[in-house]
Amino acid sequence: MRGQSILEVNEICKTFGPTKALRGVDLKVRSGEVLALIGENGAGKSTLLKILSGAHRADSGQMLIGDRPFRPSGPSDTRQSGVAMIYQELNLAPELSVEDNLLLGHRGTGGGLLIRNRQRSKVLEALKTVGLDGISPMAIVGEQSIATQQMIEIARALVAEARIILFDEPTSSLPQKDVARLFSIINDLKKRQIGMVYISHFLEEVREVADRYAVLRDGENVGEGKLEDVEDDTIVSMMVGRDVENLFPTVPHCPGEPWVKIQDLTGFPYPKKINIELRRGEIFGIAGLVGAGRTELIRTVFGLDHLSTGSVSVNGESVRSSIGERIKAGFGIISEDRKNEGLAQNLSIIDNLTLSRLADYTTLGVLNLNRRKQTAEKLLNRVQVKCKSSGQAVSELSGGNQQKVAIARIIHQQADILLMDEPTKGIDVGTKAEVYRMLGELAATGKTIIFVSSYLPELLAVCDRIGVMARGELRDVRDTLDWTEEEVMRVAIG
Amino acid sequence: MNFRRILKTIFQSQLGPIFALAFILMLFAIADQRWSSGNYLSPRNFRVMMNSAALIAVPALGMTMIIIAAGIDLSAGTALTLCGTVLATQFKYAAVASGEPGFFWVVLQAVGLTLLTGCLCGLVNGGLISLTKVVPFIVTLGTMTIFLGIGQIISRESTVYADEKNIPGWLSDFCYTGSNSERYLNFGFLPNIPNSVLLTLILAIAVVLLLRYTVFGRNVFAIGSSESTARLCGVNVPFTIITVYTLAGVFVALGGLMYYANVKNGNPSDGMGKELEIIAAVVLGGGSLSGGRGSILGTLMGALIITAIRSGCAQLSILNTYTHIIIGGIIIVAVIVDQLRHGSPEWFFRLLPAKNTES
Structure with missing residues (x-):
């Protein structure tokens, strides 16, 4: 049979x-x-x-x-x-x-x-x-x-x-x-x-x-x-269709001076009393099981979820907990839910790309659509989005290309502190490698990245430090070299 | 050469509503020539149609913005007649008559109060929607009857007539469609176009520019397409929504002003059902009730389609009852066609002759 x-x-x-x-x-x-x-x-x-x-x-x-x-x-x-x-x-x-x-x-x-x-x-x-x-x-x-x-x-x-x-x-x-x-x-x-x-x-x-x-x-x-x-x-x-020598390409970068300080950050019900100090040009990984409060942590840092106590400060200055203020202070986010939250699916690529920094293209309140288009297309080229035209609706793109648009948006926004929630979820191996390289390049130019992922090999390959969360708490933070997959899992389950 | 491709191109172009309007005008014109007086496309009837369309189109401009932002305003109809009633009351109790000194201030106050009423109606809607997070359908369903009630208080539950001599000349001429060219604002070179239509065109151009060339306009589309994405990108969602509804309130007030100019009285309960006509115009023009999509040109065409059908049926002496059925049918057909253009036309294209698979 x-x-x-x-x-x-x-x-x-x-x-x-x-x-x-x-x-x-x-x-x-x-x-x-x-x-x-x-x-x-x-x-x-x-x-x-x-x-x-x-x-x-x-x-x-x-x-x-x-x-x-x-x-x-x-x-x-x-x-x-x-x-x-x-x-x-x-x-x-x-x-x-x-x-x-x-x-x-x-x-x-x-x-x-x-x-x-x-x-x-x-x-x-x-x-x-x-x-x-x-x-x-x-x-x-x-x-x-x-x-x-x-x-x-x-x-x-x-x-x-x-x-x-x-x-x-x-x-x-x-x-x-x-x-x-x-x-x-x-x-x-x-x-x-x-x-x-x-x-x-x-x-x-x-x-x-x-x-x-x-x-x-x-x-x-x-x-x-x-x-x-x-x-x-x-x-x-x-x-x-070609040999991939390296699934996790890294770009050399060295973390600089302390920059972003997250103190006692608490939301309801998660996260619980999170303290992290991030340095300029650092990629900080957050591991943990689904439901450990990683997404909540990122959303609270960005001001999307309600903050009970705690503070976020950049360069020693405390930033008020509203999305507008956080964006002004240089925060940018990539949502885990690309389809519903990350991108406005039936808007064009240009509209999605520029939404978070539209005011740059206005003179006396009037948008300069040509200039916007040129900037957007340059950026699309840089992150290599495959599309018919920049006016195409985002929903028509493949998952990997959509994710590139989302990443291009925070680059366009000129965010300095990038909060990335599962940025490689549902995208293929080739695009994943491109995303890792982009992360490295961004860190090399002095951007700070918080990288949440459920896929341990990528965290271990890309990050400078990794923190492991369980039940809303940040249980342990170590340099990446001091972690193994088994160690991470042991802390995550605990 | 390829039937499927031609059909597809027509469907997917933005000109759908224009084609539909042309088709309907042609159909009625032919029928009118054959069975009736042949006056359907006469300049006079054309002016009448354009004027009626303007009465729907002006509030529909605001409704288009609301619908693009994934909202709906069921209170537009009663808010419109509330504004008209406020205007009528102002003229009714005016202390000075037209032409006398001080009348300018009466007019200014009347128009100002009318616009303010519209603004307030919109502000209440927008405020409730963004603060309470109750869906727009329910909020405006409630305010719909509230505005009706307020209108009835103001009008003391009757129709408000103002003395002819208290109504300013420009307002009397606003919706004039007769043959006396002196009553048109033609600047000496324009053909006789009702003043209401001129206002509509100016407002429509303003809204097109607003939606296309300002941050506010792009934010409206973003909120309609995905509110959470807009929030994530730092768009001030509550502010934008309140602004959209308040702006729409201004258009409703202007619609109320035109309504008063047209019928020369104010009756709050006239507004019941008007909101559906306004929404129908937006939907006929390609607006999607799920948000993120809608066009001003389309809305204007939608308003024209409704009046073209109504006028055509009147010319052919078709009973009102049948007119209702025809308009209802057209709305449903239009939305189906629109879905074919955007959604999943697969089942439809299957009906067409299949492509040769051995190629």
Whole structure:
């Protein structure tokens, strides 16, 4: 039974206007195995997923499930064919109960009526499979943790009797310990002969969970095979199309005099009594588990979250806690939530780029749009944003390019103290390397950076010092050389 | 050469509302020639239509700004007639008649109070919205009836008529659409265009410039597109929102002034339902109720589309009841077309002949 092909994708092409998103992609998923789909942002993974889910229709090519042709016309069609998707952003109705969510869109009803008892055993069994025996089917989904919600989503796929499950970066919002849980469930699903496609940027993760890999680049297959037969470097060079000697490029910089002082910073409920002294040209990393209060710390420093006690001073002068004052004092922020907060998605690149420092382009209150455009385009060139024009809406850019726009904005703002919350979240390896280099260059010109990340290798590679947070407190600060990954985790869990 | 591409280009251009207006005018003109008097496109009827459109368009300019900032103002209609009523009351109880010495001050006070009323209405809306964080729909739903009530107190629950001799000449001529050229402000060279239309055009240009060439204007778009992003970028969100609603209040007051000039009386309950017409004009012009999008040119076209249909139906002696249905239908169709232009046209383009896949 194992090894039998259950999903086949042949020669799929898709164009959007002038862009060729997919140019003849092949894929084969066998039952009881996990295929890792790897590629940079913009390589075509999401487009392929959308075609599989019926959100888009392929221009040409065909798909087979078993040996029946598969041409989904929409999500319910996909579901009927036994294909389930687990997206990065979860797709649950937060106000409904676990059971209602599991049965949502399920057709096992009697004449349009939902007969709960008939479904109850199915629901309980699915919950048990994903290790949620403890949870009541009547619990409200929105009150569960993100990890639990993800398990609920997988359970929903089981209730729908999916034979193929597609995961789109399922771990990007999960804390470490839940990742292990997710992987053990995926292993169970393998035993049930379910075929899975797993999309992720993290090679370590892919190695842990997947059997085979397929690499996409610019909408084409560039390599596939068994994961055990291939080195990481080989996969990375397939993804970016060139050899990447260094995943973490650093730029030499040396921290100067003490500059920013954060004293007893306390918010409600997090952070708690944070003291940090930052030096000019220093990259200060903050590690910790999701929920340790890292984002809250950054937001309080910027004035976005309410401050209970404590102060922030720059160059010995205390700065009042309002966003306006903080921006004036040289603070700039990159939000962790790029889609909703970081960028105004349907505004143009120029508008986003210049929003925080528009007044520079006015004479007597009138904006000089030409000058604004020239400055913006110079900056876009500098950070190498791939776009059709600077007037394009940000929503049309890939995640990596969006992040570059967000970074370009704080450069444009001429911020001296950059607060970066997960600046490399959801962007591909190549762009990540560019971001690290940019951080180094900024530090070399005397900017101070606070760099929050859940990805330890990047913190250890890029930062001068790292502080570890747990339960809202800054537990330990050391020079990067004095930390190891294990040490950081030990402090973060404590 | 490619049907899909041509359709796509038309859909995606910003000129959609202009095409729609031209199409509607043409349709009614033909129908009018065939079955009715053929007066639909006569200069006089044209002036009447433009004047009615101006009455919607001026408050709709403010509404466009509000909608771009992801808000809504349901109180615009009753605030408008409240302003008109304030103006009417001022003239009714004026101590001096038109032409007598001191009348200038009466007019100044009347117009000033009218504008102040509009400002205050907007300020209350904007203040409540940004301070309490209650959604604009609810806040303005409440102020809608509050403004109606205040208007009824001022008018003592009746229609306020002012003596003809107390109304300044320029105001009487403001919405004049007849054939006496002396009553138009044509500066000696313009054709006979109702003065209300001139004012509308000037205001529209001012708003276009405001939205495009000032920090304030860009901030309005930013707030509408994503309020949290705007806050993150240091935009003073409460100030901007209060300013938007207050400015919109000024436009509502000017709308009230034009309303008074048009009907020569002030009746607070006339305003019920006007807000929907104003919002419809913005939406027909491509404004998105989810914010971040809207155009002044579009709004003007939207106002013209509504009046063109109404006037056309009147010319063809179509019953009022059917006119309502036609206008409602057009609004829904317009929004669907607009979504096709911006949103996910996939299902629509699937209906068109498929591209040759073997190429």
